[in-house]
Amino acid sequence: MAKNDPYAALRFREFNVFLMLRFAMVFAWSMQFVVIEWQVYSITKNALSLGIIGLMEVIPAVSLALFAGHIVDQSEKRGLLFKCLFGFSFVSIGLFLLTWPRVTEHLSTSLTLYAIYFLVFCGGIVRAFLGPTIFSLFALIVPKKVYPNAATWSSSVWQMGAVVGPAAGGFTIHLIGVHWSMCVIFGFSLFALICLSQIKKKPIMNPKIGEPVMQSLKEGILFVRNSKAVLGALTLDMIAVLFGGAVALLPIYAQDILKVGPQGFGILRAAPAVGALITMFTSAYFPLYKKAGIKLLAAVFGFGVSIIVFGLSTSFWLSVLALFMSGVTDGISMIIRQTILQLKTPDHMRGRVASVNSMFVGSSNELGAFESGLTAKLMGTVTAVVFGGSMTLITVLATGIISPKFRKLDLRKDLEEHEKSE
Template sequence: MAKNDPYAALRFPEFNRFLMMRFAMVFAWSMQFVVIEWEVYRLTKDPLSLGIIGLMEVIPAVSLALFAGHIVDQREKRRLLLWCIAAFMAISAGLFMLTLPTSLAQLGTQYSLYGIYALVFVGGIIRAFVGPGIFSLLALIVPKQAYPNAATWSSSVWQMAVVLGPALAGFGIHWLGVPAAMAVIVAFALLAFVCLYSIPEKPVLNTKIGEPVFQSLKAGLTFVYSNKAILGALTLDMIAVLFGGAIALLPIFATDILGVGAKGFGILRAAPAVGALITMFSSAYFPVSKRAGLKLLGAVFGFGLSIILFGLSTSFWLSAFALFLSGLTDGVSMVIRQTILQLKTPDAMRGRVAAVNSMFVGSSNELGAFESGLTAKWMGTVTAVVFGGSMTLITVIITTLASPKFRKLDLTKDIKRLDT
């Protein structure tokens, strides 16, 4: 493999099919969340209802995360993910039925909301297994020397899906309506299933098959807690996402503050992911491994500033630009975090470490949505967003002062070790 080859991981055909699967799955999931956010706010006109959506997904995702990581480490990853995607398709089909005008007329607003919340809750159960499964499968598709590059491309594809999913959701709602947008989601979930099915089964590398559940979970938590690089990266990103969850309030900004409707909502929702996507592709050519800790701290600080700017803005294009900047900085933190996880996690423990990651970072998106909806109810929408961005800045300052070792974190030696 050529040194600093930006396309190293792409030279493995199975990895390309893996990327197609991940794109289709994340595209469907992110599009679905946006469509449901829009539909629920249309039905309720209550910012707290947006928070409840996040809460319904985060409760099972967090509660089952460690158990899911144990299961992933004990099972064949590809088959487990196929079951997860099939279940997601069933949920999307159910949401499609609930958003049909005839269903709304027959069930009424209240029961339709109950049905949406229930399906989102089941989706949270599935998501608890998807994150660890994808993280673990990636390590079985490419050799160790390609891990950093594979992590970058995998994150880039994730961001591309997050760009296009919300954008198509906004435009799809505007042009086609909610039910048709949900039908598109089902189609992309099917595409993810087909791509994953084309990848052969992989070996289970865990040598402790049948290990008692609680002993396995304890081993995973102990490893994360003892590895300060992983723990620091997860904690910092969790706090930033938790308090910087302005994205959950975009339906309110689009309709009530900026007055740009569904079309403008799609642009706002896609803006941060466009910024992150630019960062992702740039990082394939300009690795962020050197002085990774300082870069991560700087990226999260910039993220907090951009969230504050978005909250204070009354101009649509300034708001879109602020969200774009938030995506640029968030993309840096994501690349660094994924690189740390891939480099410092043993193969036999990837499912459990990824489960802890989903508890810290993945689920904090939904918990952040609940926090944003709750604070918007109490403080007002603009104040809630500014408060969240300010808390992010405070977290970075405290981490910088309290953890000089993390500030000096450098991944260059870890990457050189893999090349030898």
């Protein structure tokens, strides 16, 4: 195997553009989600309303995921991604208007709330197509021999966007208010469109164009079921994220428990971003594909411990440290999972496999938000967070005991095979 080059993927111009696009999109999406969380909780003062936001996005995202995967595998990826970005821009404009006092003063509180839920639902439809399209486009930009390195950079950029976006949301709410924060989000969606215009159209790699929908969906599901490495990684991460969705309750912690206001809210949201940054720089130099199984188990276990510490903490800076560690461990988990998916998935099935991934992992973020909101309503905020972290630890231990083959998973052989094929 060739000596590790931490910048191998960055030597391809389109991949650098792709990273900017992905960061802009994830940043905008995650910032939008947290700004709307803040606005809805400010309106309702109800923890369950935070869970409903996640539920409104996850219902269409999960319901349409498999069909979206089929369409992605049958379509030209760049053109489809343009449509997804236009859809997100439409949702952002709508939320911009619904947070504008000149508009909302003519609407009842209930109507404004339902309209926000509706637009979040529309965003879920867009997201069903967005994830599989980006995953498939990724594989057409860089050669297979640099997939692990590219997955490291791509996953780290995703992680940074996912946590820097909400952190920026907290700060912009304080500095310019919810309404103009939505304007910033729309600006990032336009930047993503500009980046996409710098990427050339890519060939459709699917040899089965026109394949019946049900047959196509069945093939994708069977592939994931029969691939123990893919299924194990997705299942582990889904359960961990589902029960570790404590960040959905950060508005409650910032406003009612730690009492730190929007400034503290921004710092809490920024803490995982710092952890993700460290993960990005270190994992590029220390590849995670060696002994990937045990590293993934350790990372998710560390994530669960971090969530429990955060839930029990009454100290602002201890809470910040716990969230920082959750960013580090979650970033490692994501990089390993994306490397497994990229190396184990055939080109013509990437859309469908990515759709299954979005059902397992991507949507579990919103289901985790709903679970956290519901359990906080039923058993209290602190108890709900500790419960979620504990369930994460139990899942890791059970996976390690039940599946020794997954525990011993190593991706070096897969990478060597890809290098020989090129």
